[in-house]
Amino acid sequence: MAVSEAAANSLAHGGGKGTLRLWTAAGAGAGVVAEIHDGGLLADPLAGRRRPSLTSAHGGRGLWMIHQLCDLVEVRATEHGLTLRLHVATR
Incomplete structure (x- = not known):
């Protein structure tokens, strides 16, 4: 669900295209890593770290x-x- 939301955000806010890479991590931090890169900008360095208002017209709920x-993000x-x-x- 998180990867799907990040990919959708990339298309909507990152210039209409992006790159998705997936891999597994071994060792103590074993798990899955997804990396999404696009041409977008992020004005607020704390975006996604504060719970957005449910009535906000500016979005932010996906991040x-x-x-x-x-x-970890x-x-x-x-x-x-x-x-x-x-x-x-x-x-």
């Missing part, structure tokens, strides 16, 4: 949901675009 579903914003890395540990 918040991603943070709730994943064990890494956000990297550069002049070349936005990269999200979603980590989910295997249990």
Whole structure:
């Protein structure tokens, strides 16, 4: 669900296209990692970390949901675009 939301956000807010990479992590941090990169920008460095209002017309609920579903969400914003890395540990 988190990867689907991130991919949808990439299409809607990241220039209409993006790249999705998936891999497994071994060792103590064993799990699955999904990386989504696009040409988008992120003005608020804390986006998704604060619970958005349910009545907000500005959205933000998808990124918040991603943070709730994943064990770790890494956000990297550069002049070349936005990269999200979603980590989910295997249990």
